[in-house]
């Protein structure tokens with residue numbers, strides 16, 4: 830727990846526009862560099878939001894040649910998680926909606942954008958989208974994140990789980 834607190838206190842700092850944002854942690858399914866099943870999403874601050882360029886590979890296939898919808902939702906959820914570095918503290922997904930407008934193709938690089946639409950108490954109402962190379966939107970999303978203290982994450986920490 831102390832290690833987690835220390836790690837996050839280093840990550841929730843100011844990030845200038847255009848700068849790389851850090852992974853949530855090494856084993857994060859969305860962005861962790863040490864997770865062999867993960868997406869290794871990398872995001873940058875883009876104005877008041879975040880932006881990423883992402884290519885799904887065959888580990889995340891659903892129908893042949895097409896990314897699994899759950900994998901796409903994972904990446905969108907994790908993209909929202911990068912907004913928290915701009916917000917200055919942790920929050921967790923309470924509600925996530927994804928509209929799949931067109932297939933997300935394996936091997937094609939998509940641009941993803943996310944931003945905070947509204948803040949209300951502990952709640953962050955966030956929106957995101959993914960855009961194909963030809964400019965077509967393929968995904969839109971909304972979500973509600975709820976701010977939590979770092980102690981929220983103590984319930985998931987076990988000495989037997991890698992990355993804890």
Ligand SMILES: CCCCCCCCCC(=O)SCCNC(=O)CCNC(=O)[C@H](O)C(C)(C)COP(=O)(O)OP(=O)(O)OC[C@H]1O[C@@H](n2cnc3c(N)ncnc32)[C@H](O)[C@@H]1OP(=O)(O)O
Pocket residue numbers: 853859906907910911913918919920921922923924950951952973975977
């Ligand atoms: C850097 C930090 C790490 C980031 C990692 C990013 C990875 C990507 C994100 C994730 O994967 S997070 C993991 C998946 N999510 C979870 O595990 C969250 C599980 N849920 C909970 O732990 C609790 O439900 C939660 C902490 C979110 C809320 O519980 P609480 O008991 O603290 O609050 P409550 O249930 O009263 O709800 C908080 C507020 O949200 C409101 N709310 C709930 N559902 C809503 C909804 N669907 N739409 C709008 N508002 C909603 C609710 O009405 C309330 O509003 P008020 O504060 O105004 O009263």
